[in-house]
Amino acid sequence: MIKVFNTMSRTKEIFKPLKKGEVSIYCCGVTPYNAPHIGNARPFVTWDVIRRFFKKSGYEVRYVQNFTDVDDKIIKAANEQGVTWKEISEKNIAAYFKSMDALNVRHADIYPKVSETMEDIIKMIQTLVDKGFAYVLDNGDVFYSVEADKNYGKLSGRKLEDMMAGARVEVDNRKRHPMDFALWKASKPGEPSWESPFGAGRPGWHIECSAMSLKYLGEKFDFHGGGSDLIFPHHENEIAQSQAAIGDENSFAQYWLHNGFITIGNEKASKSDKQMVKATKGFFTVEEILAKYAGEVVRLFLLQTHYRNPLEFSEARIIEAQEFFGKLAKAYWQLDELARKVHAGEFIKDTGEKNFAITASPACGLADLGERLLSNFYAAMSDDFNTALAITYMFELAKEIGGYYGGFVKGEILPVTIDGDIILRTRDIYMEMAEIIGIFEQPVPVTKAEEKSDESALVDSLMKIILALRQEARAAKNWATADKIRDELKATGIVVEDTPQGATWKRA
RNA sequence: GGCGACAUAGCCAAGUGGUAAGGCCGAGGUCUGCAAAACCUCUAUCCCCAGUCCGAUUCUGGGUGUCGCCUCCA
Numbered sequence: 001m002i003k004v005f006n007t008m009s010r011t012k013e014i015f016k017p018l019k020k021g022e023v024s025i026y027c028c029g030v031t032p033y034n035a036p037h038i039g040n041a042r043p044f045v046t047w048d049v050i051r052r053f054f055k056k057s058g059y060e061v062r063y064v065q066n067f068t069d070v071d072d073k074i075i076k077a078a079n080e081q082g083v084t085w086k087e088i089s090e091k092n093i094a095a096y097f098k099s100m101d102a103l104n105v106r107h108a109d110i111y112p113k114v115s116e117t118m119e120d121i122i123k124m125i126q127t128l129v130d131k132g133f134a135y136v137l138d139n140g141d142v143f144y145s146v147e148a149d150k151n152y153g154k155l156s157g158r159k160l161e162d163m164m165a166g167a168r169v170e171v172d173n174r175k176r177h178p179m180d181f182a183l184w185k186a187s188k189p190g191e192p193s194w195e196s197p198f199g200a201g202r203p204g205w206h207i208e209c210s211a212m213s214l215k216y217l218g219e220k221f222d223f224h225g226g227g228s229d230l231i232f233p234h235h236e237n238e239i240a241q242s243q244a245a246i247g248d249e250n251s252f253a254q255y256w257l258h259n260g261f262i263t264i265g266n267e268k269a270s271k272s273d274k275q276m277v278k279a280t281k282g283f284f285t286v287e288e289i290l291a292k293y294a295g296e297v298v299r300l301f302l303l304q305t306h307y308r309n310p311l312e313f314s315e316a317r318i319i320e321a322q323e324f325f326g327k328l329a330k331a332y333w334q335l336d337e338l339a340r341k342v343h344a345g346e347f348i349k350d351t352g353e354k355n356f357a358i359t360a361s362p363a364c365g366l367a368d369l370g371e372r373l374l375s376n377f378y379a380a381m382s383d384d385f386n387t388a389l390a391i392t393y394m395f396e397l398a399k400e401i402g403g404y405y406g407g408f409v410k411g412e413i414l415p416v417t418i419d420g421d422i423i424l425r426t427r428d429i430y431m432e433m434a435e436i437i438g439i440f441e442q443p444v445p446v447t448k449a450e451e452k453s454d455e456s457a458l459v460d461s462l463m464k465i466i467l468a469l470r471q472e473a474r475a476a477k478n479w480a481t482a483d484k485i486r487d488e489l490k491a492t493g494i495v496v497e498d499t500p501q502g503a504t505w506k507r508a
Numbered sequence: 509g510g511c512g513a514c515a516u517a518g519c520c521a522a523g524u525g526g527u528a529a530g531g532c533c534g535a536g537g538u539c540u541g542c543a544a545a546a547c548c549u550c551u552a553u554c555c556c557c558a559g560u561c562c563g564a565u566u567c568u569g570g571g572u573g574u575c576g577c578c579u580c581c582a
Contacts, residue, residue, distance in 0.1 A: 010512085028582075036582090043582050073580075153511095156577080162510040163578055179578095205580090227582030228513080234581090260513080261576070272580060304531085305521070310514075310575070320520075320532060327531095380522090389522055392530045406546070479541060486543080497544050504545090 002382045007256040022060045026213040028226035029065040032092030033073040035285045036099050039262040039269035043227055046259050046307040048105040052436045053381050064216045065108040069115050070202050085192055099286035102295035104438045112212040121203045121211040122196045124245050125183045133244040140186030140199030146179045149240050156232035183207050206237040219246050224253030260310045296439045297322045303387040329444050331398035334405035335427040342420035366404055367422040370429045373397045377433050394433040467503045
């Protein structure tokens with residue numbers, strides 16, 4: 001049973017798919033007028049996890065995410081830079097993919113674009129005009145009439161009269177009602193335009209998502225998502241248009257999920273806020289952050305808070321996430337090493353028969369805990385996709401693995417007592433969690449020196465010589481020399497740690 | 509002016525009608541030549557007031573505060 005918080009009802013509801021075993025999702029994508037910033041990334045990472053979870057839970061998932069590639073801001077950027085709107089959108093769509101790929105966001109099944117859905121958009125506007133929900137002005141502008149729609153405002157809980165008083169509503173005398181919004185904008189000089197029954201022009205904001213979701217997911221689909229700033233007016237207007245055009249107030253999305261904002265300095269991260277972009281000093285777009293921190297670390301940072309809560313972004317937080325990630329990575333390597341030994345036949349493999357040694361094996365505890373934590377993990381994810389909680393279960397398993405591995409290395413756990421099947425099962429559980437969270441898909445950073453496969457052979461052999469010399473000094477109790485070597489290596493960014501198994505080193 | 513969300517330890521963050529997970533930091537300890545790492549232990553009556561209840565941090569009402577939306581915004 002999966003529960004989700006539906007913005008429409010403002011309560012957690014039990015999810016019932018429209019079609020058994022299938023989930024259809026529409027998530028509002030970006031308007032590619034510049035590179036995505038950290039706030040943009042949140043909904044896509046969130047939905048990526050949701051999709052992974054549904055898939056692991058046995059659902060067939062169909063996920064559609066649009067690009068609003070015809071838009072005022074894109075046209076403005078094109079005119080300013082002296083290039084075409086197409087060049088601007090293509091450049092930023094490429095930037096979007098580059099950033100999202102680094103964050104392990106799997107691609108959507110379909111990425112519709114406004115410029116490629118024009119026929120459907122025009123058809124929908126025509127339907128709205130025909131049904132009396134929209135009106136065409138002399139100049140070719142088409143507006144949606146909110147007064148013609150008795151259900152208008154049901155998602156955001158607003159009444160037309162309430163929004164009037166004190167609101168910053170633009171006054172446009174040509175509109176029948178101030179809240180009416182544009183479905184079609186008549187063409188102006190210097191702007192791209194498409195032919196339509198209302199004259200040359202281009203779509204207004206909102207309509208594209210209605211047309212695209214209808215085209216690719218049908219009249220009814222399960223989820224619609226995006227940032228909570230889209231609740232009004234964007235999603236409200238989408239509902240109005242779609243249900244009016246389809247003629248069924250139960251059509252369109254069944255569940256509305258909205259993620260909270262990323263804040264910086266306790267204010268919503270926004271690229272329209274020049275002050276904020278400036279204050280973050282080149283640490284604002286996903287690309288800028290990725291220059292310094294691994295994508296999987298940024299991803300983990302985003303998922304350590306529940307998606308509906310606000311999330312304060314700062315470098316200190318990213319560093320915390322990085323350390324957390326390091327600990328998870330450590331268990332990954334420990335399991336990897338134990339698994340290799342299992343395959344090399346170093347432990348007991350056959351658990352089929354009653355075996356006293358196996359029953360008494362410390363690995364049995366690991367097995368029970370693993371199954372329990374996996375079950376907890378799924379329970380957390382099933383409760384409105386609580387990644388923050390789920391991740392702590394993965395962390396708990398990582399700690400247990402560390403303890404077990406430590407016992408093995410120290411010789412407290414004898415190889416003959418280790419049940420190889422349990423090791424492999426634990427590894428499967430751990431990786432199953434990782435797969436849903438979406439980490440360990442890129443080269444996992446190693447935490448032990450001897451496993452640093454990416455270090456050059458030269459550095460390795462030099463370090464071997466240096467540490468051997470230092471060991472000689474230590475054997476002679478020449479602490480001054482030993483410490484000097486360690487201190488000077490540290491100054492160059494290499495950390496030496498003495499362990500019972502000898503000295504190890506790693507880059508700081 | 510309208511609508512909405514949130515308020516949990518120094519910081520971050522889950523959660524429940526029966527006295528609150530986890531992480532970071534800090535303190536103490538084990539280990540160590542020292543250090544690091546690792547491990548162990550310790551650190552909150554859940555914004556305020558009233559109500560419902562045997563019992564509320566969790567429900568209801570009021571208040572205060574913060575943030576967001578009502579213009580573009582993930």
